[in-house]
């Protein structure tokens with residue numbers, strides 16, 4: 001059994017090899033477009049953005065307090081200055097300060113040219129128009145300098161970069177109204193299989209509901225993708241071929257689920273060989289061994305297995321990095337960390353496994369992971385309960401409770 005697995009594994013690509021092949025095969029979509037800043041979240045910036053202004057634009061106060069000139073400070077002694085006005089955020093003090101004078105200032109208020117220091121309001125004593133400063137008053141405090149964050153002409157965002165909420169704020173702070181981003185990757189997906197039934201229809205014997213299209217629709221929710229759900233194609237070779245060829249003319253990527261193994265009704269590989277090119281076929285991962293990657297004309301093709309858990313695993317491990325590369329996003333890899341496994345895990349050597357786990361962190365910051373129970377590639381419920389993959393190397397032949405394992409969280413929240 002183990003030997004058979006190992007022999008088969010030798011004919012399969014490792015995940016690493018598959019990802020390298022994809023990396024070499026994929027060219028990012030070339031087009032760019034201008035979008036309004038508020039619509040740019042999650043898009044890939046396609047050119048660097050420089051600041052047309054200094055940020056901060058004016059020298060301003062970091063505190064609610066009093067602005068004064070350090071030349072008015074008494075050497076390590078208390079001193080008193082007379083209050084002559086106020087600088088609010090957005091409403092600067094209009095007068096000119098003379099020696100011996102100070103103004104009230106609020107956070108963000110412009111610091112007058114004649115002053116160079118701000119003291120917090122809690123540190124002074126106010127007696128009508130006289131402000132008493134303590135002996136330990138410090139000069140040059142609580143002032144935000146012009147261009148301290150970004151200088152005029154300085155780089156705000158490099159490219160390529162996936163724009164985050166913080167980036168939108170940063171660009172807005174420089175008055176940038178719109179940005180040039182990569183055009184979205186046009187992705188079409190459909191399910192294959194005579195057994196598939198649409199939601200809302202009664203379920204006949206031998207049929208199942210088509211869950212994969214719902215999973216894929218969710219997995220493809222990304223501002224960098226423009227996604228079309230093309231429904232279900234029956235197990236009919238001609239219909240499938242016609243659909244693939246037709247769809248390939250209008251999209252950058254086609255993703256199918258089902259029909260990728262070697263069963264009699266599994267035509268995807270055959271069709272791809274006749275109307276396009278197959279880049280690789282079997283990958284030594286579990287779940288998800290039968291997976292096709294290729295090209296039909298200019299359109300990339302991913303033929304995922306039909307089993308619902310395998311769809312998610314192959315999408316996340318293989319398709320997602322490929323789509324990111326197509327979108328022009330910079331290369332990034334999933335976060336992995338070490339955890340103590342609190343369940344025994346069964347595994348035969350031969351394929352790298354992505355078992356579903358439940359990751360927790362105790363009060364000391366230590367990570368623990370438990371198996372999310374049933375690991376069959378048709379068991380979507382345990383994947384739904386899981387929050388991570390437990391990543392087991394191909395040569396691993398199981399884990400004992402207490403062993404250290406590599407874990408890949410599904411998200412940054414556990």
Ligand code: AMP
Pocket residue numbers: 191192193195196208209210211212213257258259260261263266305306307308
């Ligand atoms: P296949 O890759 O077509 O041999 O399918 C493998 C398994 O996945 C079979 O049990 C299929 O019934 C199931 N399957 C295929 N497509 C879907 C789908 N869209 N939704 C849920 N299960 C599916």
Ligand code: MG
Pocket residue numbers: 192193194258259265306
């Ligand atoms: Mg099928």
